[in-house]
Amino acid sequence: MTTALIFNNNHYLHNDPSSERRYKGRGPFNDERKERIDELRKELKARYVFENPTINVLKEERLPTLEELTRVHDPKYLEELEFLSYLEEATEDPPSRKFFEEKEGTYFTEHTYTAALSAAGASIELAEHVARNSGTNGFALVRPPGHHTRKDKAAGFCFLNNVALAARAVQALGIERVFIFDFDVHHGDGTESIFENDRSVFYCSTHQHGTDKEGDLLYPGTGAATNGNKFIKNIPLRAGIGNETYEDLVRKEVLPTIKKYKPGIILVSAGFDLHRDDPVKEIPTKVTATGFRKTTRMLLDTAADVCDGKLVYFLEGGYNTRALSKSVYACINELSSTKTLYQTPEETTDLAHRV
Numbered sequence: 001m002t003t004a005l006i007f008n009n010n011h012y013l014h015n016d017p018s019s020e021r022r023y024k025g026r027g028p029f030n031d032e033r034k035e036r037i038d039e040l041r042k043e044l045k046a047r048y049v050f051e052n053p054t055i056n057v058l059k060e061e062r063l064p065t066l067e068e069l070t071r072v073h074d075p076k077y078l079e080e081l082e083f084l085s086y087l088e089e090a091t092e093d094p095p096s097r098k099f100f101e102e103k104e105g106t107y108f109t110e111h112t113y114t115a116a117l118s119a120a121g122a123s124i125e126l127a128e129h130v131a132r133n134s135g136t137n138g139f140a141l142v143r144p145p146g147h148h149t150r151k152d153k154a155a156g157f158c159f160l161n162n163v164a165l166a167a168r169a170v171q172a173l174g175i176e177r178v179f180i181f182d183f184d185v186h187h188g189d190g191t192e193s194i195f196e197n198d199r200s201v202f203y204c205s206t207h208q209h210g211t212d213k214e215g216d217l218l219y220p221g222t223g224a225a226t227n228g229n230k231f232i233k234n235i236p237l238r239a240g241i242g243n244e245t246y247e248d249l250v251r252k253e254v255l256p257t258i259k260k261y262k263p264g265i266i267l268v269s270a271g272f273d274l275h276r277d278d279p280v281k282e283i284p285t286k287v288t289a290t291g292f293r294k295t296t297r298m299l300l301d302t303a304a305d306v307c308d309g310k311l312v313y314f315l316e317g318g319y320n321t322r323a324l325s326k327s328v329y330a331c332i333n334e335l336s337s338t339k340t341l342y343q344t345p346e347e348t349t350d351l352a353h354r355v
């Protein structure tokens with residue numbers, strides 16, 4: 001098994017240091033900013049991932065074509081993003097920035113669309129690579145993320161729906177059924193809405209759901225439990241969930257659904273804001289890198305059973321850069337099926353104190 005990795009190397013163009021905010025007294029944090037990828041790249045380098053012979057780092061080769069983009073997104077919406085980029089260049093207090101802040105607190109600069117296009121292109125490139133090559137899996141280390149983007153609306157730090165574009169790209173190569181598993185702590189409302197009437201893509205998500213103490217809906221407010229009708233399965237998480245309980249949930253609820261659907265490939269919206277130390281989620285969790293590692297192992301085994309091991313991760317959320325880096329490393333380490341090189345202190349702790 002070879003693990004292909006891809007970065008969108010110009011992701012740093014989408015960056016706004018003034019976007020650092022405080023979330024309900026939980027202190028400052030790096031929200032959807034360039035440090036997320038910078039830090040995890042450093043972590044992977046320090047752990048010799050790029051020297052591992054089973055890792056293949058793909059060159060980011062191209063931007064998506066208009067045809068590829070319009071398989072998912074409304075052409076008018078794409079025009080709007082391009083138009084807003086020009087406005088941003090031309091004005092000091094751009095309406096585009098205001099437009100996005102009012103909607104979801106999502107910043108937009110003159111380079112945002114360029115970075116989003118490259119993230120989408122890299123995601124498509126990787127998915128096609130795995131679809132074409134037997135015995136490969138992969139991880140797209142891209143930003144901005146995508147799973148809140150609807151066909152005609154940006155939201156929640158997302159502008160183009162990377163995983164949805166990847167799903168359509170592999171279908172264009174002849175894979176009929178695609179299974180998307182989304183473990184970001186937020187429901188992938190954009191992805192669900194894109195495929196809700198489409199039997200050829202199954203969307204399954206675990207996420208926070210319900211209301212906080214003030215009665216406000218937890219972001220994004222969608223994702224009530226479903227029983228798998230219409231090829232959607234939503235599994236709200238209970239507060240305080242830990243590694244073993246999460247692994248159990250995946251084993252009992254997600255894996256049998258994949259096996260029943262018999263997809264030709266499994267795509268994963270990998271959001272690490274489910275991590276115990278992530279500041280953006282609104283429910284407490286105890287999930288750590290160990291949980292992500294073990295979940296990855298289960299998905300690999302299932303992919304080997306149903307679709308020739310074809311499994312591709314796409315980075316979504318994850319805003320504590322240390323937790324993000326360790327967790328992504330744990331997943332890549334597992335995907336590449338190498339001997340575990342090390343365990344993070346948090347992983348060791350978890351093994352000793354099962355939650």
Ligand SMILES: [Zn+2]
Pocket residue numbers: 184185186271273316317318
């Ligand atoms: Zn999220």
